[in-house]
Amino acid sequence: MRIVAVTACPTGIAHTYMAAARLEKTAKDxxxxxxxxxxxxxxxxxxxxxxxxxxxxxxxxxxxxxxxGRDRFKGVHIIExxxxxxxxxxxxxxxxxxx
Amino acid sequence: xxxxxxxxxxxxxxxxxxxxxxxxxxxxxxxxxxDFISESVLTNLRNGSVANIKSVLSIIAAxxxxxxxxxxxxxxxxxxxxxxxxxxxxxxxxPAFDEPLTNVLPDPTTGRLPRSLRSAGLKAYxxxxxxxxxxxxxxxxLRTIEIQSEPxxxxxxxxxxxxxRVKQSVAATLSRxxxxxxxxxxxxxxxxxxxxxxxxxxxxxxxxxxxxVEQGHSAARAxxxxxxxxxxxxxxxxxxxxxxxxxxxxxxxxxxxxDVQGPRSSSSVELKEPSTIIAENLTPQQLLALDRKWISxxxxxxxxxxxxxxxxxxSLGIPTLVGAKNIGELAPGQDVLVDANRGFLLxxxxxxxxxxxxxxxxxxxxxxxxxxxxxxxxxxxxDGRVLEVAANVSSAEELTxxxxxxxxxxxxxxxxxxxxxxxxxxxxxxQFQVYVEAVRAANGKPLILRTIDVGGxxxxxxxxxxxxxxxxxxxRGVRMYPEHQELPEAQLRAILRASAFGAIQLMVPMVSAVxxxxxxxxxxxxxxxxxxxxxxxxxxxxRVGMMIEVPSVAFILDQLGRELDFFSIGTNDLSQxxxxxxxxxxxVAGLSNAKHPGFLSFLRQIVAGVHKHRKWIGMCxxxxxxxxxxxxxxxxxxxxxxxxxxxIPIVKERIAxxxxxxxxxxxxxxxxCQSVSAVESFLDRESNEASRSLLDRELVLLDGExxxxxxxxxxxxxxxxxxxxxxxxxRLEEAIWTRESIxxxxxxxxxxxxxxxxxxxxxxxxxxxxxxxxxxxxxxDGEPVEFVILLAAREPDSNGAHxxxxxxxxxxxxxxxxxxxxxxxxxxEAVLSQLNQQFEGTx
Numbered sequence: 053m054r055i056v057a058v059t060a061c062p063t064g065i066a067h068t069y070m071a072a073a074r075l076e077k078t079a080k081d082x083x084x085x086x087x088x089x090x091x092x093x094x095x096x097x098x099x100x101x102x103x104x105x106x107x108x109x110x111x112x113x114x115x116x117x118x119x120x121g122r123d124r125f126k127g128v129h130i131i132e133x134x135x136x137x138x139x140x141x142x143x144x145x146x147x148x149x150x151x
Numbered sequence: 152x153x154x155x156x157x158x159x160x161x162x163x164x165x166x167x168x169x170x171x172x173x174x175x176x177x178x179x180x181x182x183x184x185x186d187f188i189s190e191s192v193l194t195n196l197r198n199g200s201v202a203n204i205k206s207v208l209s210i211i212a213a214x215x216x217x218x219x220x221x222x223x224x225x226x227x228x229x230x231x232x233x234x235x236x237x238x239x240x241x242x243x244x245x246p247a248f249d250e251p252l253t254n255v256l257p258d259p260t261t262g263r264l265p266r267s268l269r270s271a272g273l274k275a276y277x278x279x280x281x282x283x284x285x286x287x288x289x290x291x292x293l294r295t296i297e298i299q300s301e302p303x304x305x306x307x308x309x310x311x312x313x314x315x316r317v318k319q320s321v322a323a324t325l326s327r328x329x330x331x332x333x334x335x336x337x338x339x340x341x342x343x344x345x346x347x348x349x350x351x352x353x354x355x356x357x358x359x360x361x362x363x364v365e366q367g368h369s370a371a372r373a374x375x376x377x378x379x380x381x382x383x384x385x386x387x388x389x390x391x392x393x394x395x396x397x398x399x400x401x402x403x404x405x406x407x408x409x410d411v412q413g414p415r416s417s418s419s420v421e422l423k424e425p426s427t428i429i430a431e432n433l434t435p436q437q438l439l440a441l442d443r444k445w446i447s448x449x450x451x452x453x454x455x456x457x458x459x460x461x462x463x464x465x466s467l468g469i470p471t472l473v474g475a476k477n478i479g480e481l482a483p484g485q486d487v488l489v490d491a492n493r494g495f496l497l498x499x500x501x502x503x504x505x506x507x508x509x510x511x512x513x514x515x516x517x518x519x520x521x522x523x524x525x526x527x528x529x530x531x532x533x534d535g536r537v538l539e540v541a542a543n544v545s546s547a548e549e550l551t552x553x554x555x556x557x558x559x560x561x562x563x564x565x566x567x568x569x570x571x572x573x574x575x576x577x578x579x580x581x582q583f584q585v586y587v588e589a590v591r592a593a594n595g596k597p598l599i600l601r602t603i604d605v606g607g608x609x610x611x612x613x614x615x616x617x618x619x620x621x622x623x624x625x626x627r628g629v630r631m632y633p634e635h636q637e638l639p640e641a642q643l644r645a646i647l648r649a650s651a652f653g654a655i656q657l658m659v660p661m662v663s664a665v666x667x668x669x670x671x672x673x674x675x676x677x678x679x680x681x682x683x684x685x686x687x688x689x690x691x692x693x694r695v696g697m698m699i700e701v702p703s704v705a706f707i708l709d710q711l712g713r714e715l716d717f718f719s720i721g722t723n724d725l726s727q728x729x730x731x732x733x734x735x736x737x738x739v740a741g742l743s744n745a746k747h748p749g750f751l752s753f754l755r756q757i758v759a760g761v762h763k764h765r766k767w768i769g770m771c772x773x774x775x776x777x778x779x780x781x782x783x784x785x786x787x788x789x790x791x792x793x794x795x796x797x798x799i800p801i802v803k804e805r806i807a808x809x810x811x812x813x814x815x816x817x818x819x820x821x822x823x824c825q826s827v828s829a830v831e832s833f834l835d836r837e838s839n840e841a842s843r844s845l846l847d848r849e850l851v852l853l854d855g856e857x858x859x860x861x862x863x864x865x866x867x868x869x870x871x872x873x874x875x876x877x878x879x880x881x882r883l884e885e886a887i888w889t890r891e892s893i894x895x896x897x898x899x900x901x902x903x904x905x906x907x908x909x910x911x912x913x914x915x916x917x918x919x920x921x922x923x924x925x926x927x928x929x930x931x932d933g934e935p936v937e938f939v940i941l942l943a944a945r946e947p948d949s950n951g952a953h954x955x956x957x958x959x960x961x962x963x964x965x966x967x968x969x970x971x972x973x974x975x976x977x978x979x980e981a982v983l984s985q986l987n988q989q990f991e992g993t994x
Contacts (some may be wrong), residue, residue: 063892065944065954066906066961070898073962093908093944105477116893136894139965140931 053151055086056100056128058114058117061135064092071114072098072140078142084150091119102122110149114138159226160234163196164241165218167271172215173393174207176245181207182612183240194652196220204237206355211393232249244618262494263466265881266888267861271503276481280491281456282465285508287500288447290485309533314371317360320410324403325351337548343435343459345428345573346396347403356381358695369426370411374656378404379603385713391880402459403432414690422446427487427496429478435459443467444977448456448489450475450496457838466548472496475947493881506862514869514880522800530803532785534810537792540802541597545586550592553796557803560597562719562793563658563771566642569604575613579641586649597654599719599769599793600646601698602639602671604628605662623727628661632826633670643678652689657693658719663701665710671695672714696767700724705757712764719793720757724770745774746830752822753782769793779807779834785809804875809839832947840943842915845953849874851919851979858929860936864888864905867918867941876943882911883943897930900970904961906942915945915953917960919982938973940964956990963989 057075061067067139072088079086087108089100105111113132133145146151166172182192184204191204193213197220199212200888204223204847223241225234262277263269328344328351336344340725350356359380363373377541382397422445432453438460448985454474454907464471470491481487481498488497488504497504530540541562542553553561569577569585577585584808590598605611606619606627614635632639646657653712659671675695682689696717697704702725711718727734729750732743744750761768771792774780776794778801784792785806796803817837823831855866864887865880872880886907890896897903918941925935963969969989976982 063890063906063908063944065908065957066896066904067898069958069961070904070965073965077965090958092954092958106451111948133284136931139898 054108055084055110055112055149056104056108057086057088058091058115058119059135059138060091060115060117061079063117064094067116067135068092069134069137073088074139074142075112075114075145078146081145083142084146089148093117096120110140112138112145112149114145152153152740159224160230161222161224162234162238163220163222164221164238164245166215167217169217171217171388172210172213173388174211174396177210177419178612179244180237180240181205182615183236184233186232186236187225187227189225189230189233191223191233194222194224196222203355203358206353208350208381208385209355211388211396212355212381213386214387240618243620247618247620247622255787255932258590263509264495265493265865266884267865268503268507270861271501273497273501273504276450276475276478276496276498278450278475278478278494278496279454279456279493280471281461281473282449282469282471283446283492284426284468284470285488285490285492285511286427286447286470287486287488288427288445290429290481290483290487290498291420292479292481292483293420293428293430293437296468304402305352310365313368313370313373313540315413316949317364317373319362320370320407321351321357322954324406324409324667325445327406332634337466338858339462340439341547342572343399345461346459347569347612349398350575351405371408374407374930375403375409391455392457395455395635397937398432398434398458398460400453401411402436403664405434426760427489429481431479432458435463438463443469447887448472448491449490450478452476452478467665474862501954506858507865510862510865510869517873518875520877522804523557525877526800528803529559530806532806532809532811532814534812534922536785536811538789538806539597539769539787540799540806541567541769541771541791541793542799543793543797544796547589547592549796550589553799554592554594554596556796558596558601558796558799560791561589561593561941561963562599562769564598564600565604566600567605570603570605570611570638575610576638576641579645582642582645583648584818586645586655587652590649590655592626592655593653595654597656599656599658599696601660602629602642602646604632606661621733623724629659629667629671629750630661635676639671639674643674644682647678647682647689647693648687650693651688655690655693656717657695658717659695659697661700661720661724662697662705662711665707665714666945668697668711688829688927698755698771700728702729702753705753705760708757708760712761712766715766717767717769718761718790719791720754720770720772722770722774725772725952726774727752744827745772745780746783746821746827746834746905748822748826748830751818754787755818755822758789762788767791777840778802779831781805782814782817782834782837782839782987783821785811785815786814788815801817805840808843813839828878833842835947840913841915841950843876843916845915845956846919846983847874848979848983850917851982853921853979853982854923855920857920857922857924857926858924862890862921862927862940863922863936867905867920870918871912871916871943875914876916878911879911883907883909886911887943893927895931897932897934897936898927899930899932900967901925901934901974902964902970903928903930903936903939904942904964905939906944906957908944908946910946912943912945915950915957916943917957917986921976921982921985937958960986960989 059068059071067089072090075088110129114131115134119137161949169486177521193202195206195213195215197383202209203211227553338712361375363376382400386395388394423440426445427448443864449469449471451473459943530538539559542558543563545565545568696715698721699718700721726741726745732739734740734743767790771793823829857863868880868884871877877883886909887905890907896905920939922937925937972985
């Protein structure tokens with residue numbers, strides 16, 4: 053499955069990137085293809101393009117704050133979770149997608 | 152009202168001073184009145200108070216506020232001239248006495264404990280710290296001496312006998328104070344005694360005393376009544392400084408009382424162990440009567456910050472809090488801790504408090520030791536350029552501490568402090584003693600004595616200097632020397648005689664033309680000749696220099712460089728003259744900023760102009776005291792900077808991390824900025840401190856005695872403080888906990904990653920703490936934590952390369968293998984090498 057994700061946390065220096073790493077690792081373990089955009093203190097990195105989003109079956113928002121460019125995801129199935137879920141319960145998020 | 156009083160000249164005026172008629176304008180008005188025989192009476196038409204204009208106390212007591220209408224009546228043989236002189240003073244000179252409003256002090260009762268103490272739920276009494284330090288001691292609660300509570304003596308006595316007793320005790324007290332002044336007293340104590348002399352000599356004070364005895368009261372009763380009367384009036388003043396003079400009145404009255412009644416038996420408290428003195432208020436003499444050896448701290452309920460008691464406590468190095476509420480409820484004998492670095496008293500010593508302050512003592516000691524390693528050596532940039540770091544002082548007493556702080560010399564000794572606040576100028580001999588004491592304390596290090604710098608803004612009663620509209624552009628510094636020759640002459644003699652004892656250099660203030668230097672040099676030559684003829688020794692090669700304060704001199708440095716040995720830039724005056732800004736005018740004060748790009752170019756030109764003549768140039772203004780300016784000063788190529796003594800160690804530490812070419816480049820870029828704010832943000836962005844590496848050996852902590860999350864965070868914060876990466880550990884701790892309150896940074900698997908973005912770190916930093924025993928962190932997986940990685944990102948720059956390292960590190964922590972390697976690392980090197988492997992290829 054092709055998945056896109058966005059991570060963002062209040063200070064943007066640690067959890068944004070930890071969540072991104074967990075999502076990437078777990079997706080790989082489960083055989084999914086994922087691209088994670090981080091919105092942290094470094095700004096937007098690994099930005100999702102229009103075609104990335106169009107091709108994705110689902111978008112995961114692991115965020116504690118409002119994110120930039122939310123309107124890009126119109127019409128995409130969005131699963132939004134508190135960021136810490138992406139760190140502690142990563143597999144559960146993917147189970148929700150499959151279920 | 153008599154016939155003549157009705158005919159006497161009378162006029163009215165409206166008080167133009169937003170801060171009211173406080174001590175300084177009052178003493179000037181009294182000086183004007185005292186030049187005449189006529190009696191002058193002022194009536195404050197708002198409250199009906201009547202004041203004798205010859206008495207400072209009386210004027211202050213009339214509580215004249217802004218816009219109060221007052222009438223003045225003059226009566227006597229020279230009433231016409233006296234009246235017009237007074238009229239001229241209130242009309243023309245008085246408005247110039249406006250002072251900026253006293254800063255509103257923070258309300259101490261809203262203070263906070265450091266985060267790691269706050270969670271322990273302790274009771275604390277907050278106060279405003281006015282003299283720093285941390286001390287423990289038993290509470291000694293002193294009752295306020297109420298003058299009324301003293302035995303009164305009989306009434307209905309013979310007025311003549313009682314008035315003799317009053318006069319005798321005033322005379323005896325005066326001579327006792329004068330006697331003390333001749334003995335060994337510190338400059339601070341001397342200032343207090345001088346103020347007491349002024350009160351005893353005040354005509355209203357004496358009149359009040361005599362008035363009471365004439366009414367049939369005893370001498371003792373008269374003293375009590377006068378004391379109560381004047382301290383009451385002073386306490387009602389709107390001006391805080393004036394209010395605090397009430398203590399001095401009480402002090403004097405207590406002394407007079409002892410004289411008329413004999414010593415009070417209960418007056419002194421004997422201290423036998425380290426004691427924290429707790430009182431509503433204390434007079435200076437009461438404080439001096441206590442055994443300094445046992446005073447560990449002083450906590451006052453009264454909020455005054457400028458009382459003589461506070462000034463004295465500071466000079467004695469006693470940790471002191473003022474404005475502390477409800478301290479009367481503390482039990483005598485109770486063990487209390489006073490933290491006068493932060494501003495609170497803790498009445499109970501719990502385990503948490505004990506551990507906190509033990510850690511704190513170690514931290515402060517480690518920071519002191521880290522700084523001392525720089526302080527006691529010359530300041531050298533990392534590419535080897537030496538910059539002298541000297542201190543500014545105002546009295547010889549400060550010198551010992553100054554040199555303990557690592558001063559390479561004294562860049563500015565303000566001698567005018569010897570001349571201010573007294574009845575007559577200090578004699579040549581008195582000055583000589585002070586200068587010799589100073590040069591001995593300097594012990595071979597250079598000592599720059601600035602000759603007397605007074606004028607309209609710092610008036611001397613015995614010089615009769617005219618009031619000026621604009622004293623900063625007026626008759627001051629070297630400009631008044633020729634007319635008052637006796638003053639510079641006595642000073643030059645004293646300085647030259649003292650030059651035989653060490654490396655004294657003489658510096659002339661407020662020079663705007665070469666003539667002034669030629670005049671001084673001629674006087675010096677004369678004094679030298681005279682000293683030689685009397686076989687009095689002096690240093691013939693004593694260096695002579697000048698302050699650069701007036702912009703004109705920057706364009707005649709060729710001429711001046713031929714006449715002088717050295718120069719020192721006084722940035723406060725130079726910038727205000729250069730930028731045409733009156734620093735005391737709040738509407739334009741913001742424009743006065745030494746970081747103006749034009750001013751920076753000007754400084755560059757001055758330093759180059761002086762160095763062309765191979766002469767030495769230093770800087771002694773506020774610009775040198777601001778750490779953020781250091782790279783600019785190094786870039787300027789100054790030979791010396793003179794700063795407040797406490798700043799010396801940190802200035803030397805910061806210099807050691809700078810290089811000359813970087814600083815020169817930075818200065819050049821700064822001179823090309825658009826504005827002051829552009830220079831400031833440029834300096835912030837390019838801060839050399841911020842470019843320190845994220846992590847160093849000293850930030851890897853492997854053997855802490857840590858019991859809690861609070862202690863763990865504090866331990867890393869303290870390590871950052873010891874390394875000079877933050878100057879405000881409490882605020883850094885607070886920032887970390889603010890992030891922690893969103894949700895725990897315990898990320899699971901025994902790891903925690905507390906972090907924050909903050910302006911209170913000088914450099915983005917990583918701190919590592921490996922715990923000997925796992926502790927609860929409220930982690931996401933509920934497991935205890937044994938490895939803590941603290942990330943502190945500096946705002947505003949938030950260096951991209953540093954942030955990339957943080958993000959890389961955060962990602963790596965999701966990797967089990969990496970976590971295990973960190974847990975297995977046994978020493979600092981192993982931890983560092985694991986981390987550095989992760990950072991490779993980043994920033």
